[in-house]
Amino acid sequence: VVESMLTIGKFNSIVKLVAFSPFKSAQSALENMNAVSEGIVHEDMRLLLETNMPASSKKRKVILGVADPKIGAAIQEEIGIHCQTGGVVAEILRGVRLHFHSLVQGLSALSAAKAQLGLGHSYSRAKVKFNVNRADNMIIQSISLLDQLDKDINTFSMRVREWYGYHFPELIKIVADNYTYCRLAKLIGNRKELSEESLGSLEEIVMDSAKAQAILDAARSSMGMDISPIDLINIESFSNRVVSLAEYRTTLQDYLRSKMSQVAPNLAVLIGEVVGARLISHAGSLTNLAKYPASTVQILGAEKALFRALKTRGNTPKYGLIFHSTFIGRAAAKNKGRISRYLANKCTIASRIDCFSEIPTSVYGGKLRDQVEERLAFYETGEAPRKNSEVMKEAATEAAEVAAKLKRKMEKKEKRRKKREKRKLEGLAAEQGQEDEEEEPATKRAKLESEENGDVEVEVKKKKKKKKTDNEELMLDSVSNGVQETVVPKKKRKQLVAEEVEEPVTPVSDKKKKKKKNKSE
Numbered sequence: 001v002v003e004s005m006l007t008i009g010k011f012n013s014i015v016k017l018v019a020f021s022p023f024k025s026a027q028s029a030l031e032n033m034n035a036v037s038e039g040i041v042h043e044d045m046r047l048l049l050e051t052n053m054p055a056s057s058k059k060r061k062v063i064l065g066v067a068d069p070k071i072g073a074a075i076q077e078e079i080g081i082h083c084q085t086g087g088v089v090a091e092i093l094r095g096v097r098l099h100f101h102s103l104v105q106g107l108s109a110l111s112a113a114k115a116q117l118g119l120g121h122s123y124s125r126a127k128v129k130f131n132v133n134r135a136d137n138m139i140i141q142s143i144s145l146l147d148q149l150d151k152d153i154n155t156f157s158m159r160v161r162e163w164y165g166y167h168f169p170e171l172i173k174i175v176a177d178n179y180t181y182c183r184l185a186k187l188i189g190n191r192k193e194l195s196e197e198s199l200g201s202l203e204e205i206v207m208d209s210a211k212a213q214a215i216l217d218a219a220r221s222s223m224g225m226d227i228s229p230i231d232l233i234n235i236e237s238f239s240n241r242v243v244s245l246a247e248y249r250t251t252l253q254d255y256l257r258s259k260m261s262q263v264a265p266n267l268a269v270l271i272g273e274v275v276g277a278r279l280i281s282h283a284g285s286l287t288n289l290a291k292y293p294a295s296t297v298q299i300l301g302a303e304k305a306l307f308r309a310l311k312t313r314g315n316t317p318k319y320g321l322i323f324h325s326t327f328i329g330r331a332a333a334k335n336k337g338r339i340s341r342y343l344a345n346k347c348t349i350a351s352r353i354d355c356f357s358e359i360p361t362s363v364y365g366g367k368l369r370d371q372v373e374e375r376l377a378f379y380e381t382g383e384a385p386r387k388n389s390e391v392m393k394e395a396a397t398e399a400a401e402v403a404a405k406l407k408r409k410m411e412k413k414e415k416r417r418k419k420r421e422k423r424k425l426e427g428l429a430a431e432q433g434q435e436d437e438e439e440e441p442a443t444k445r446a447k448l449e450s451e452e453n454g455d456v457e458v459e460v461k462k463k464k465k466k467k468k469t470d471n472e473e474l475m476l477d478s479v480s481n482g483v484q485e486t487v488v489p490k491k492k493r494k495q496l497v498a499e500e501v502e503e504p505v506t507p508v509s510d511k512k513k514k515k516k517k518n519k520s521e
Contacts (some may be wrong), residue, residue: 005095008102015092017103019052029124037123039070041078049079056082065089135263136285142256143277149249156242157182164235167191167227170218180205180247184215189232191219247306266350266365270372271325271343278321279347290348290355297351298322299346323349327372335379342375359403367395 004010021044023029028044035042049064056062064083066072067090072083100107157178164185165172171188183205188194194216202212227235253274260268260276264286267276282300283289289297299306301320309316319340320327331339346368353364374385449521 002106005091005098008099011095011099015095019048020104021048026122029119030126033119033123034126036068036071038052039074041071046079049075049081053081067093093251109215126155135259139256139259139263139277140281142252142259143274143281145254146249146252149252153178153242153245153249156157156238156245160185160235160239160242163238167224168219168222170222171215174214174218175206179243182242182246186236186239186243188219189226189236191222194219255306258392261362262360264351264354265360266354266368267347269362270350270367270369271322271347275321275324284322286351286355286438290352292348294341294345294348297347298340329377331376331379338379339376343372346372359406361399361402363399363402364395367391373520
């Protein structure tokens with residue numbers, strides 16, 4: 001079968017393409033892929049199977065080969081087609097993926113690879129973007145960093161002790177804490193320069209006047225070797241780094257506490273923030289921890305010891321990570337196994353409440369913690385604890401009250417947020433109004449200027465009209481005198497005036513004309 005899958009000729013003799021339905025778009029391809037990964041039959045897949053899958057009969061049994069057993073079970077349940085997974089089906093599907101570009105006409109190997117790559121990128125992006133365990137991932141990373149910092153700070157502080165011990169060996173016996181020792185090494189520097197003036201600063205670091213005086217006395221009579229200034233500079237810089245790391249560790253622990261109070265408040269109240277974060281980190285997420293039974297939570301973190309005990313047929317471990325809680329340390333040796341089993345049971349309840357509750361509260365965690373305390377007292381004194389039903393009823397009523405208060409607070413916050421948004425919008429509107437008001441005087445000025453210019457133009461037009469009327473009046477006067485004047489252009493008027501000046505015409509009366517006629521006769 002494997003050999004026939006590799007060559008296209010043999011593969012075509014075994015497999016024939018009956019139906020092929022391409023995705024309409026990249027979005028529909030992503031939707032189909034998400035549905036397959038979640039074990040849901042998409043409408044496109046249902047349509048393809050219902051239209052192209054032949055019906056099975058008594059003589060001819062039709063089996064559908066599916067790679068994923070989850071989607072195969074969904075197809076068999078919803079559509080009623082018998083599905084088979086594994087074995088030969090996996091090899092045939094591998095051959096289909098290998099020779100897919102040759103089975104479909106018009107599809108090249110390069111375009112198929114590009115399409116697969118794009119779909120893979122979009123699927124991964126969607127998985128990362130809409131990951132349910134986003135808050136759990138922050139807790140996992142912070143607790144792993146906290147454990148790493150503990151190891152590193154311990155190693156570095158031991159290095160500082162050994163390095164500075166050559167110069168001031170007596171300080172190791174006086175100060176046991178690593179953080180305090182590094183601060184003192186940074187402050188003291190050269191022990192010969194230590195005097196009574198620096199006693200106050202020593203007391204601030206050590207928080208004990210007797211210890212500060214002992215450090216001062218030991219510095220005066222120390223048997224350490226002399227050290228050069230360059231070595232002191234290196235020691236001081238390294239101790240400064242260790243101090244900064246220790247301070248960062250405290251801030252990281254505060255961040256982890258705040259995250260645990262948001263994500264898993266009941267688990268944090270019951271077993272502590274650090275141990276609860278370690279349980280979540282070991283399980284992978286809060287949902288995975290909620291799915292575990294109490295027996296698994298009890299030995300979570302002690303897998304090596306469990307498998308070693310199963311291999312050698314020895315005693316299985318009684319506790320794993322929950323050993324770091326205070327309850328198991330306070331219990332007697334004979335009761336450690338009992339209290340670890342009881343504590344694991346309560347941890348599973350707390351993790352499930354934290355995982356599946358809509359409004360997370362720490363009420364149940366406090367009640368479960370009280371139950372563990374009562375069980376410890378029962379093992380020591382024999383005092384009977386309260387029943388679980390009574391405790392859970394009290395917790396349910398208190399949780400309902402707390403949830404109602406939280407809802408009110410959320411509503412108030414929402415109202416405040418809306419008021420702030422309204423104020424912002426009103427402020428923006430007021431600013432725009434001011435800008436408009438500032439713009440209005442400028443526009444008025446422009447209008448006034450335009451009106452003034454208009455008045456000037458009107459005056460000019462009036463003057464022109466007056467000139468026209470004067471000219472018309474002159475024309476009327478000339479007409480009334482009996483002289484008809486034609487409208488002549490300016491240039492012609494000038495020419496005419498020049499002619500009149502050169503040859504003046506004298507009017508001749510009728511009597512003189514008659515006299516001239518008589519004389520001629």
